[in-house]
Amino acid sequence: xxxxxxxxxxxxxxxxxxxxxxxxxxxxxxxxxxxxxxxxxxxxxxxxxxxxxxxxxxxxxxxxxxxxxxxxxxxxxxxxxxxxxxxxxxxxxxxxxxxxxxxxxxx
Amino acid sequence: xxxxxxxxxxxxxxxxxxxxxxxxxxxxxxxxxxxxxxxxxxxxxxxxxxxxxxxxxxxxxxxxxxxxxxxxxxxxxxxxxxxxxxxxxxxxxxxxxxxxxxxxxxxxxxxxxxxxxxxxxxxxxxxxxxxxxxxxxxxxxxxxxxxxxxxxxxxxxxxxxxxxxxxxxxxxxxxxxxxxxxxxxxxxxxxxxxxxxxxxxxxxxxxxxxxxxxxxxxxxxxxxxxxxxxxxxxxxxxxxxxxxxxxxxxxxxxxxxxxxxxxxxxxxxxxxxxxxxxxxxxxxxxxxxxxxxxxxxxxxxxxxxxxxxxxxxxxxxxxxxxxxxxxxxxxxxxxxxxxxxxxxxxxxxxxxxxxxxxxxxxxxxxxxxxxxxxxxxxxxxxxxxxxxxxxxxxxxxxxxxxxxxxxxxxxxxxxxxxxxxxxxxxxxxxxxxxxxxxxxxxxxxxxxxxxxxxxxxxxxxxxxxxxxxxxxxxxxxxxxxxxxxxxxxxxxxxxxxxxxxxxxxxxxxxxxxxxxxxxxxxxxxxxxxxxxxxxxxxxxxxxxxxxxxxxxxxxxxxxxxxxxxxxxxxxxxxxxxxxxxxxxxxxxxxxxxxxxxxxxxxxxxxxxxxxxxxxxxxxxxxxxxxxxxxxxxxxxxxxxxxxxx
Numbered sequence: 001x002x003x004x005x006x007x008x009x010x011x012x013x014x015x016x017x018x019x020x021x022x023x024x025x026x027x028x029x030x031x032x033x034x035x036x037x038x039x040x041x042x043x044x045x046x047x048x049x050x051x052x053x054x055x056x057x058x059x060x061x062x063x064x065x066x067x068x069x070x071x072x073x074x075x076x077x078x079x080x081x082x083x084x085x086x087x088x089x090x091x092x093x094x095x096x097x098x099x100x101x102x103x104x105x106x107x
Numbered sequence: 108x109x110x111x112x113x114x115x116x117x118x119x120x121x122x123x124x125x126x127x128x129x130x131x132x133x134x135x136x137x138x139x140x141x142x143x144x145x146x147x148x149x150x151x152x153x154x155x156x157x158x159x160x161x162x163x164x165x166x167x168x169x170x171x172x173x174x175x176x177x178x179x180x181x182x183x184x185x186x187x188x189x190x191x192x193x194x195x196x197x198x199x200x201x202x203x204x205x206x207x208x209x210x211x212x213x214x215x216x217x218x219x220x221x222x223x224x225x226x227x228x229x230x231x232x233x234x235x236x237x238x239x240x241x242x243x244x245x246x247x248x249x250x251x252x253x254x255x256x257x258x259x260x261x262x263x264x265x266x267x268x269x270x271x272x273x274x275x276x277x278x279x280x281x282x283x284x285x286x287x288x289x290x291x292x293x294x295x296x297x298x299x300x301x302x303x304x305x306x307x308x309x310x311x312x313x314x315x316x317x318x319x320x321x322x323x324x325x326x327x328x329x330x331x332x333x334x335x336x337x338x339x340x341x342x343x344x345x346x347x348x349x350x351x352x353x354x355x356x357x358x359x360x361x362x363x364x365x366x367x368x369x370x371x372x373x374x375x376x377x378x379x380x381x382x383x384x385x386x387x388x389x390x391x392x393x394x395x396x397x398x399x400x401x402x403x404x405x406x407x408x409x410x411x412x413x414x415x416x417x418x419x420x421x422x423x424x425x426x427x428x429x430x431x432x433x434x435x436x437x438x439x440x441x442x443x444x445x446x447x448x449x450x451x452x453x454x455x456x457x458x459x460x461x462x463x464x465x466x467x468x469x470x471x472x473x474x475x476x477x478x479x480x481x482x483x484x485x486x487x488x489x490x491x492x493x494x495x496x497x498x499x500x501x502x503x504x505x506x507x508x509x510x511x512x513x514x515x516x517x518x519x520x521x522x523x524x525x526x527x528x529x530x531x532x533x534x535x536x537x538x539x540x541x542x543x544x545x546x547x548x549x550x551x552x553x554x555x556x557x558x559x560x561x562x563x564x565x566x567x568x569x570x571x572x573x574x575x576x577x578x579x580x581x582x583x584x585x586x587x588x589x590x591x592x593x594x595x596x597x598x599x600x601x602x603x604x605x606x607x608x609x610x611x612x613x614x615x616x617x618x619x620x621x622x623x624x625x626x627x628x629x630x631x632x633x634x635x636x637x638x639x640x641x642x643x644x645x646x647x648x649x650x651x652x653x654x655x656x657x658x659x660x661x662x663x664x665x666x667x668x669x670x671x672x673x674x675x676x677x678x679x680x681x682x683x684x685x686x687x688x689x690x691x692x693x694x695x696x697x698x699x700x701x702x703x704x705x706x707x708x709x710x711x712x713x714x715x716x717x718x719x720x721x722x723x724x725x726x727x728x729x730x731x732x733x734x735x736x737x738x739x740x741x742x743x744x745x746x747x748x749x750x751x752x
Contacts, residue, residue, distance in 0.1 A: 016113060016145040026113065043114045044146055080110060084154065084273035087110025087144075 002055045003028055003062045003072060009079040009088060010058030022046060025061030028077070029068035038071060040090055070094075110275060113145040127274045128309065128511035130317070130503025131266055131283045133259065133297065135194040136339030136366075138162050139497060140266040141504035142274060148321065148501040148508075151273045159496060160269075164261045165189040166250035174265045183393060186211035188248045192340065193262075195363075196255040197300075198292030201244045213247040243296065256300045263304035280309035282507035284499050287313040287345050287359035290527070290572070291584065291614055291631055309510040310610060315345035316354050317502030318468045322490055324349060330463030331357070331455075335481050335489065336499075337444065337471040340366040344448050346455040346462075358454035360447035365440070367403075367471030373437045374399035374428065378414065381426050391418045398424075406430045407473045434476045441480045448484060465489035470496045525550075529584075529606055529614060532569035534559055535667035536578045537660060541606045544574060553605040555621075562594040566602060568618050570631055576656035577663070587629040589618040658711065665714040669702055672718055676725055679732060686731045698724050 005013065005026075017023045027045040030038045045063045048054065053069060055062040064072070076091040129151075132139045137159040141150045150158045157176075165178035166188045173181075182189045190212070196204065201216040245254045263283075270278060283306075285297050294311055301308045315334035319325070324332055329350050336343040343361035347354050375395050379385070387395070398416050405412040406428070416424045452458065465485050471477060472495045481489050493501065525548055530540040533556070542552050558566065566589045573581030592600050601621040608614050617628035676699060684692065702717040 012145075013113070016147060019147045027116065040111060041114075042111050043116050046116055082110060082275075084151070084269065085110055085275045086273075087112050087275075089110060 002074070003057070003064055004055070004076050005057040005060055005062070006076060006078045007058050009077045010060045012079045012088075013060045017044065020044060024048065025063060026077075027063045028072065028075075029065050030071045031068075040072075041068075042088060115146060126279045126511040127270075127276050128279055128504075128507035129266075129270045129274075129281045130312075130500050130505070130507045131263065131281050131306075132314070132317070132497075132500035132503060133194065133262065133283055133285075133300075134162055134338065134499075135192050135341055136162060137496070138262050138266060139500035140270050141497070141500040142270065143504050143508035144274075148504045150497045150500055151270055153269055160262065160265060162193065162262055163189060163191045164193065164258045166248040166253065168249045170250050172250070172261050174261050183389060187213060188250070190246060190248075190253075190258050193255050193258040196244055196246075197259060198290070198294070198296035199244055199255075200242065204244060215245040215247050215252055216242075243292070256296050256303060259297070259300035260303035263301055263306060267304055267306055278306065279511050280307040280507065282310050282312050282317075282503045282510065283308060284312050284314045284317045284503050286341075286343055286361075287315055287356050288343070288361070295613060309507055312503055312506055313345070313356055314468070314499050315343070315347060315359070315466075316356065317499045317506065318466050319347055319349070319354060319502065320505050321493055321498045321502035322464075322466055324464065324466070325354065328463070331457060331461050332464045332466060333448075333451075333462050333485065334466045334468060335444075335448070335472065336361075336468035337477060338366050338469040339471070340364070340368050342366060342444055342447065344444070344451045346451050346457065357457070358451045360451035360454065362443065362447055365443060367469070369440055370403050370437050370471065370474065371396050371399040373440065374402055374414075374433065377428070377432075377436050378424060378426060382422075382424055388419060394418070395424070402428055403433070403474070406433050407475060430475070437474075437476065441476055444477075445480065445484055459485055462487075466498070467491050467495050468498050525608055527572045527582075528574055529608070530571055530581075531556075531604055531616075532571060532578045535663040537663055538571050538573070538576060538578055538581055541604065542608065546608075548608045549610045551605060551607040553603050556602045556604055557598045558592065558595065558600040558602075559597055561597050563597065563600070564592045564594055565590045566592060566600075566618065568604060568616065568627075568629075570614070570616050570629070576660045580656075584614070585616070585629050585631045587616075587618075587627055589620065589625065589627040591623070591625045592620050593623050595622075662709065662711040662714070665711045665718065666706060669706055669714055669718050672721060673699060673702060676721065679725075679728065683728075683732045683735060686735060687728060691728070695721070695724055695728065 013026055017025075023044040023046055025045045027041070027043045029041040031041055045061070048063055049065070051066055052063045053066060055064070062077075071094055072090070072092055074093045078089045078091060080086065080089050127142070129140050129142045130148075132141075139150055139158055139160065141148055143149075152158050153160070160175045161179040163175065163178040163182065165173045165181050165185065167173070178189055179191075182191060201207070201214055204210075204214075207214055243254055243256070245252050246258070267278065267281075281301065283297060283301055285294055289297070297311060298308050314336065318334050318336070319332055324347075327349065330348075332347045332349065334343075334345045334347060336345070341361065341363050342365040343359065345359045346357040348357050349355075375392070378395055378399065379387075394416055398414050402412045402414050409430070411427060411429045414424065414426050414428060418424065452462075462485050465481060465487065467478065467481070467489045472481075472489075472491070478489060478491060525542060525544065525546055528540045528544040529542040530538045533539045539554070539556075541554050542550060546552075556566075567586060568589060569578070569586045570584045571578060571581040572584050575581050589602065592602070602618055603621055604616065604618045606614065606616055614631040615628065616631060617626060619626045676695065680687075680692070680695070687695070698717070698721040702714075702721050705714050705717045708714055
């Protein structure tokens with residue numbers, strides 16, 4: 001299983017990294033916090049850590065730390081537009097419940 | 108679920124903790140809002156994909172308010188209730204605005220007391236309000252009287268709603284840009300407008316500084332940069348110095364009545380001439396100006412354009428305009444911008460070769476002839492790769508992101524300068540400058556003053572702004588009194604007056620009597636500001652009048668001395684006149700009359716001679732008084748000693 005990006009998400013990530021001027025890819029992970037226990041982490045990655053797991057999806061490198069992987073395995077990252085707002089959305093098959101806004105989730 | 112943004116490494120925020128912050132370019136013609144998203148500063152568009160919101164507000168009789176394009180479309184139909192370029196009225200009194208007969212608004216001049224932005228007292232014993240002049244101008248609309256602050260707040264509200272819709276949450280704050288030359292009143296008015304729109308102002312940022320940040324010059328090598336900002340109706344040039352990651356505005360200059368619109372006007376005039384037309388009706392004028400604007404924009408990318416229009420009388424206008432011809436008819440406008448450029452360099456005491464980079468701001472800088480002229484002037488190609496309409500908002504967003512705490516580490520501080528010196532009034536109507544012009548802010552400076560009369564228990568502190576030596580030639584910002592000074596002989600009290608200017612350029616003045624610790628303070632929120640043309644005029648005046656001012660200062664000093672001497676001699680004559688014989692007294696009185704008569708004289712040397720004469724004549728009198736007092740003191744002692752025994 002892997003972490004994947006939709007084509008649209010990958011296109012945006014590549015665009016952002018190009019404009020930012022540096023970065024080798026995306027770092028995706030979870031941490032314990034938020035109203036439903038877990039929260040996603042979505043950051044630019046400037047370097048890979050030793051025990052990072054690496055995935056490549058539509059040309060974008062995705063780094064995940066081993067502790068996070070069980071919670072997000074098989075997840076797909078999408079880029080969506082909702083009215084004026086736009087951003088990334090996680091389609092995570094592991095989620096059992098999420099808080100109203102979805103920023104925080106439980107497995 | 109919520110849409111997420113990519114954070115910088117290690118800076119992912121906890122859920123519901125995103126600190127949404129925006130940068131707002133509140134412009135004279137157009138306004139924009141931008142934010143940092145996925146690590147990049149972007150301008151936020153409206154539902155129709157438009158980034159620029161025309162800074163136009165229309166009030167309807169039913170109380171509804173329309174902002175932007177819709178309001179702009181009604182401009183000619185409902186001119187009195189459709190407010191354009193409200194930025195020009197921010198923090199200004201009616202007298203500052205100039206030729207109001209050319210404007211379609213019904214102005215209301217507000218006395219300062221009625222203005223909510225009058226000087227307010229700070230901490231301390233007493234702080235009276237003042238400013239003494241008219242309040243901020245207001246506009247009578249069909250929906251009631253509106254202040255420029257309220258009108259600006261309507262524009263900001265639209266931008267705030269747009270930002271909250273686009274970011275999916277409430278904003279923690281905004282950085283709003285202002286021209287570098289904005290004075291206290293104008294800055295305060297901008298802050299008030301933001302508050303009224305429900306925005307928390309993280310910082311007011313000078314427009315040129317924002318542009319420099321957008322270009323990432325803060326990460327560039329240290330050096331001096333010029334920001335050339337030719338907007339729709341205003342021109343500003345600023346010289347910035349970057350050192351150790353800190354921006355400092357060295358000088359600012361410009362022309363508040365020169366912009367892209369003047370280029371449209373030139374094409375309009377050219378059309379009239381080509382077609383042998385005289386005065387047109389307003390509708391046709393509008394029509395030709397719109398076509399002129401389109402032609403101007405086309406000539407940026409094309410060598411030639413065609414202007415075709417049908418006037419209301421059916422007459423057909425059809426002319427071809429080449430870029431070369433456009434350049435020749437607008438040449439003097441371009442040249443006109445180079446004059447303030449030279450002045451700004453001179454103010455900063457720099458030459459063209461000191462400038463490391465030139466940033467172009469404002470839609471009008473897209474014109475090739477402007478870019479060429481600026482490039483030629485500085486001997487280098489100006490920076491034009493960012494959209495000149497958006498560059499200020501983009502920079503403000505970067506600063507807002509930083510101030511909201513979304514970026515750690517290399518935190519830079521931004522320094523700006525005050526446009527005119529700040530000081531207080533001293534004896535004889537003279538101004539003592541405490542913070543000189545172009546001082547970087549935030550800053551604080553103190554100076555000690557003393558009392559002028561024996562037993563003086565109060566001191567009036569008159570805060571002034573300007574470069575001239577005399578109070579009457581400077582702008583009064585505020586007045587307050589320090590009361591409760593213990594009675595002491597003249598010159599014995601030590602009163603420390605401290606000026607503080609915060610990062611937003613707002614002034615706080617406090618006075619403290621060092622012996623007793625009594626204190627009074629005032630936050631200068633003048634209800635009345637200086638116009639930029641007034642600042643320019645005051646600066647020019649100060650240069651032209653430097654010699655006159657020196658003379659005036661010398662004269663005032665002699666006058667003050669003469670008054671003090673006359674007062675002292677009069678007092679002495681009343682007390683100890685009996686020590687003098689008839690001739691001595693007559694001689695002194697004659698010299699007093701002579702001195703009194705020369706008080707109105709304009710030559711300070713004449714006064715000086717008269718003072719000298721009276722001084723000389725009273726030497727022996729002073730000696731006699733001293734002897735008498737000594738004798739009196741000794742005599743007193745004898746008595747008390749006798750009594751003690």
